[in-house]
Amino acid sequence: MIIFKRQTTEKTMQWLFFTIAAASIVILIMIMIFLFIEGIPIFKKISIINFIFGKYWYPTSSPPDFGILPLITASIVVTFLSSLIAVPLGVMTAIYLSEIASTTMREIVKPVVEMLAALPSVVIGFFGMVVFAPFLQETFDIATGLNMFNASIMLAFMAIPTICSISEDAISSVPKTLKEASLSLGATHFETITRVVLPAALSGITTGVILGMARVIGETMVVLMVAGGAALMPSSIFDPVRPMPASIAAEMAEAPFRGDHYFALFATGIVLFIFTFAFNMIADYISNKYKQSGERV
Amino acid sequence: MEKTLKLSSQNLNFYYGTVQALHDISLDFYSNHVTALIGPSGCGKSTFLRCINRMNDLIPETKVDGKIIFDGQDIYAHSLDVVLLRKRIGMVFQKPNPFPKSIFENVAYGLKVNGIRDKRLISETVEESLIKSALWDEVKDRLYESALSLSGGQQQRLCIARALAVSPEILLMDEPASALDPIATQKIEDLILQLKELYTIIIVTHNMQQAARVSDFTAFFYMGKLIEMDDTETLFTRPKLKQTEDYITGRFG
Ligand SMILES: Nc1ncnc2c1ncn2[C@@H]1O[C@H](COP(=O)(O)OP(=O)(O)OP(=O)(O)O)[C@@H](O)[C@H]1O
Numbered sequence: 396m397i398i399f400k401r402q403t404t405e406k407t408m409q410w411l412f413f414t415i416a417a418a419s420i421v422i423l424i425m426i427m428i429f430l431f432i433e434g435i436p437i438f439k440k441i442s443i444i445n446f447i448f449g450k451y452w453y454p455t456s457s458p459p460d461f462g463i464l465p466l467i468t469a470s471i472v473v474t475f476l477s478s479l480i481a482v483p484l485g486v487m488t489a490i491y492l493s494e495i496a497s498t499t500m501r502e503i504v505k506p507v508v509e510m511l512a513a514l515p516s517v518v519i520g521f522f523g524m525v526v527f528a529p530f531l532q533e534t535f536d537i538a539t540g541l542n543m544f545n546a547s548i549m550l551a552f553m554a555i556p557t558i559c560s561i562s563e564d565a566i567s568s569v570p571k572t573l574k575e576a577s578l579s580l581g582a583t584h585f586e587t588i589t590r591v592v593l594p595a596a597l598s599g600i601t602t603g604v605i606l607g608m609a610r611v612i613g614e615t616m617v618v619l620m621v622a623g624g625a626a627l628m629p630s631s632i633f634d635p636v637r638p639m640p641a642s643i644a645a646e647m648a649e650a651p652f653r654g655d656h657y658f659a660l661f662a663t664g665i666v667l668f669i670f671t672f673a674f675n676m677i678a679d680y681i682s683n684k685y686k687q688s689g690e691r692v
Numbered sequence: 693m694e695k696t697l698k699l700s701s702q703n704l705n706f707y708y709g710t711v712q713a714l715h716d717i718s719l720d721f722y723s724n725h726v727t728a729l730i731g732p733s734g735c736g737k738s739t740f741l742r743c744i745n746r747m748n749d750l751i752p753e754t755k756v757d758g759k760i761i762f763d764g765q766d767i768y769a770h771s772l773d774v775v776l777l778r779k780r781i782g783m784v785f786q787k788p789n790p791f792p793k794s795i796f797e798n799v800a801y802g803l804k805v806n807g808i809r810d811k812r813l814i815s816e817t818v819e820e821s822l823i824k825s826a827l828w829d830e831v832k833d834r835l836y837e838s839a840l841s842l843s844g845g846q847q848q849r850l851c852i853a854r855a856l857a858v859s860p861e862i863l864l865m866d867e868p869a870s871a872l873d874p875i876a877t878q879k880i881e882d883l884i885l886q887l888k889e890l891y892t893i894i895i896v897t898h899n900m901q902q903a904a905r906v907s908d909f910t911a912f913f914y915m916g917k918l919i920e921m922d923d924t925e926t927l928f929t930r931p932k933l934k935q936t937e938d939y940i941t942g943r944f945g
């Protein structure tokens with residue numbers, strides 16, 4: 396009797412969890428299907444190649460131009476530049492926190508990094524607009540401080556906490572016995588960090604980096620506020636740009652429902668989705684590849 | 693054999709926070725001799741061993757007083773280079789702790805961090821060390837596989853090979869054979885006897901026969917204190933203290 400009862404509860408729990416998991420997956424798939432249904436019709440007007448590699452984005456002129464290369468370029472370059480800043484800073488902060496800092500320092504620095512993560516993106520955008528943009532404009536004597544460089548720096552602020560906290564977890568979870576083994580062989584603290592601790596934490600660090608980058612490429616508010624908004628191919632890092640999320644957010648309200656512009660914006664969403672999806676796949680691949688395995692010489 | 697003093701612990705006290713784990717340990721170790729440390733679990737053998745290569749420095753809130761003199765120099769002196777000290781005093785830990793790298797890389801690691809770049813010298817030393825630690829035959833065809841794919845006993849022998857590769861002057865071994873089968877244990881014991889021609893060896897063991905077989909001197913620890921130290925034969929046949937006798941005859945408790 397008791398055994399029978401326990402089995403029923405087990406079964407019920409299994410079903411409950413399965414249903415919840417299934418529901419979220421179904422919803423996600425439905426969102427994806429919706430994205431594709433609303434985006435694909437634009438390809439009746441323009442080929443995929445011309446859409447992706449077209450250099451002109453004039454969706455409201457007649458005849459309109461639906462080339463999103465400037466938007467893709469803006470997204471990629473902004474993500475790349477901000478990772479150039481965020482990856483070293485985030486990873487080095489993580490190393491400092493988990494391997495070098497004294498307990499007191501750690502208790503001061505860690506909450507500061509976490510606070511950075513809690514900053515709403517609109518606040519970071521506001522800071523970029525009101526403080527950093529005028530500073531850039533004066534220092535470099537340029538037409539506008541709202542540009543690719545400004546956006547990259549502000550986005551780096553958003554990526555650093557993600558990169559730092561995931562990396563720090565990865566580094567701290569490297570067993571102490573490995574560090575002892577390294578030191579006992581006459582390695583310095585620095586050699587131990589670079590040759591044992593970091594390789595052992597590499598999968599976690601990479602995951603942190605990619606998730607940080609995924610956050611940057613999908614971030615909308617900051618780029619909407621500080622990237623400058625020009626849908627043109629940039630020729631310098633001080634040019635204003637319009638990354639994909641900014642373009643979608645700025646234009647969706649004015650695009651006629653189920654018109655070509657509307658379809659083109661959804662198609663841009665598909666491209667953005669493919670990018671973030673790829674980031675996650677890469678993160679997954681790398682973290683499996685380096686998972687606690689031997690490396691070749 | 694001529695006895696030259698290699699290492700000498702003088703009135704060593706060690707504290708984990710406020711808990712004193714070692715009390716006034718004075719103990720001498722001689723070149724080309726094997727000294728066994730025996731005693732019940734928790735009596736401070738590992739703690740003492742880890743004082744000798746300053747591995748306890750890594751544990752926060754610990755304190756040492758007293759001296760450990762190594763070749764005439766106090767290893768706790770401020771001017772001492774700990775990195776160099778650890779290169780000269782190798783250690784095999786109680787639990788196997790191979791790096792998550794290939795078998796080859798594990799053994800080559802110590803050479804590389806000590807500035808050896810010559811590829812041929814490295815692979816020769818790796819092979820030599822693996823032969824000495826009785827692991828070569830089992831791994832010679834899979835040197836580039838992960839060390840984590842080895843069994844526990846194989847991992848421990850890999851850790852021994854790794855320590856040997858940097859040719860330390862003193863080798864600290866914390867129960868190196870506790871995870872090994874009788875055959876591998878035999879090989880390790882042979883190795884110890886062979887190594888003492890070149891090195892000074894300090895070994896922790898729970899196995900009385902092993903202590904009797906491999907060591908020249910034996911020190912008996914109990915509750916953080918050194919109870920008795922003598923040459924192995926005397927200690928096992930005519931211990932001076934009742935406590936020692938009870939422990940070695942298994943009438944302890
Ligand atoms: N990191 C630590 N922090 C606090 N106390 C510790 C620590 N390591 C060991 N101790 C304590 O110090 C005492 C001696 O421990 P130690 O590991 O040296 O014993 P041992 O003789 O090596 O025992 P075993 O034979 O089981 O390995 C024990 O009471 C233990 O609880």
Ligand SMILES: [Mg+2]
Nearest residue numbers: 737738786866
């Ligand atoms: Mg121990």
